[in-house]
Amino acid sequence: MKTRADKVKAQPAPFLEKVAGFMPVARGSLALVRKACGKPGCRACKSGRKHPAWLFVYREGGKQKSRHVPAQCAPLMKLAIENGRKLEQAICAEGLAYLDSLVAEAAR
Numbered sequence: 001m002k003t004r005a006d007k008v009k010a011q012p013a014p015f016l017e018k019v020a021g022f023m024p025v026a027r028g029s030l031a032l033v034r035k036a037c038g039k040p041g042c043r044a045c046k047s048g049r050k051h052p053a054w055l056f057v058y059r060e061g062g063k064q065k066s067r068h069v070p071a072q073c074a075p076l077m078k079l080a081i082e083n084g085r086k087l088e089q090a091i092c093a094e095g096l097a098y099l100d101s102l103v104a105e106a107a108r
């Protein structure tokens with residue numbers, strides 16, 4: 001016999017199908033910064049221009065962290081971050097749809 005809780009469980013397959021395309025996935029942001037290279041006599045560093053560098057900025061355990069991203073990897077990290085935002089939006093929509101189903105079930 002099915003309980004009320006069984007009946008109102010979310011249907012996992014449609015959601016998983018919806019989010020299956022959101023790979024690769026990452027949560028965070030990309031930042032373009034300028035860093036010193038540390039080479040003695042570097043004109044770019046001496047002038048203050050320094051060198052462009054990409055950072056992946058993310059949170060872990062409530063703390064903001066960052067990791068260097070090689071320039072050639074930045075476009076793919078950007079795509080993964082966009083997928084992460086789409087996944088978060090899909091989770092939010094799924095939660096609201098689930099709440100709607102719970103409320104509808106409770107009203108019966």
Ligand SMILES: [Zn+2]
Binds near residue numbers: 037038042
């Ligand atoms: Zn330099």
